[in-house]
Amino acid sequence: MSQSELLQVTDLRVKFTTEDGLLEAVDGVSFTLARGEILAVVGESGSGKSVTAQTLIGLTRGPNTSIAGSVDFDGREITGLADDALRTVRGEHIAMVFQDPMTSLNPVYRIGDQIVEMIRAHRDVSKAQAREQAVELLRAVGIPHPERRVRDYPHEFSGGMRQRVMIAMALALEPELLIADEPTTALDVTVQAQILRLIEQLNTDRGLAVVLITHDLGVVAEVADRVAVMYAGQIVENGTLDEIFYDPQHPYTWGLLGSMTRLDQPRAARLTQISGQPPSLLDPPRGCRFAPRCPHVFDKCVEPPPLEAHNGGTHLDRCWLPLTEKRALR
Template sequence: MATKPLLEVKDLKVSLATETGTVVAVDGVTFHVHAGETLGIVGESGCGKSVTAESILRLFDQEDVTYSGQVLYEGTDLLQLSDRQMESIRGNEISMIFQDPMSSLNPVQTIGKQIAESLKLHRGLSGKQARRAAVELLRLTGIPSPEQRVDEHPHEISGGMRQRVMIAIALACKPKLMIADEPTTALDVTIQAQILELIGHLQAETGMGVIMITHDLGVVAEICARVAVMYLGQVVEEAGVDDLFYRPQHPYTIGLMRSIPRIDGERNRKLHVIEGTVPSLRHVPAGCRFAPRCKYADERCLHREPPLNRTADGHAVRCWYPGIAPVEEEAHELGIFG
């Protein structure tokens, strides 16, 4: 792709000041998203995927948080903008949806008013126009009888509906980039399927870029074009989705893929276990951050931090010995289980 990316995150570092010292939640994260493309960011709790996403929109309290690096949106570094300028980016250019729609919806206001609010604010519509547009947006996100729903409150509708309302609000100003943070994690699978289809459909229609943050490799395989895998505040592997699933290189990525029970394939295989637990951000291991849990780590891994190396085909890995861990089929042939 020769065109300039819509969003380019370069060496982003986010430090949070806490009562007991500074914690670096995101440490040197680099990735990009093109218009019309879906980038997946996967990882387990505490890997920094949500902090990364929220940092793009600078959602944190400025006093406790220090950013470094660059977040280039259409060439402009968002980290350098004034609060005022940033406000016109949020919702207008880049919008975000969260796992729990209830936390971002106002419980005492009708859903129509909440959608209309951002239309009036960002697009300068009149009350009447905004209401009409709100009904259309609800219809677009697949909410049945939107003319009635528009006057209901968030508690009167189901979880799946609320997520649709959130998406309607996020889309109100036709953003060029949507950041979705675990948007379907709290939903049942049949509803999840509907929401993922909706996001894909809206993306095809509007050409927006999407950053999908999730822990679910199934969701990634289903809707993402490229994937960044995060571990303890860093991207450890990044590749096209097919490349990542069929030629994973980092022992952590391979471990994750082998540890999930799958709806397809061998049912009775013993699940792989990644030994140990994710260390606290206060005790980040020296050298490679995954080394203490990695079966293949040697002296070098324990002492020297590997860089994120990118090959000519765009596959990036942060590992001294990429490809050393066996993928499922190889492990099976070698008789390595667990």
């Protein structure tokens, strides 16, 4: 792990024992994240994005869960940490913001009290000092009149403001890494843009590394430095933002890009769509997992393709099609 790397995930595997059988939610996921970098993890619902993110901070642990692989954070292996040790990492070094802030905020406690409680659980400060920090945190994430709003309840905030509160709480202990799991999904377009600008500003001003989980490639284009595309529990493509948008290598990525409106290209007659449905992770395809939905499937696809670079760089994809054929098909 180089000094510039903050997070290195290697061959992460997460399996859940269910009444219907063993579900492989995450199957051999590997990626790195540099300090101050924004990595977007993209894919359809059920692709394993959120399970991957939650596993990084131990939220998928349980009697019916099997976790294998390595998560190295700042030179420290955290997969095997005991719960008490992991709690010192969670919040202080890695923070997470979820899709719906109302499921994370207690509706019967004032916003300020919730931030104060969180700060004092990790820091030896007085209640008055913690409240001052709470006000400054709300000010930092763009909530107007924080001295007054700190006394309000969650229902007195709009959806976008509640998400700002959650980001403020995540920043309270000055973590090095923020995991944002679909932070803009429930918000209207204007508020989405505001939250994305806030995340980008925090990344720039504080050097905060971000793992952004989303199914929206429009969100990715706004803020990401690099993109990992997930499908059926696996990363199928990983590259810089420009590589993913202007030189995509995997048919699934082509489908995702073809289904979104783009202002940098001529208007198409119709947006394309990916046929079929994602496979069940209780019984995934034995070869290429995208093969049942891929319009370019051929004989080799009965074998599972590796995630590798085909052009000598760091742009990785999991597809048997030759590079020349991919560029001809796109």
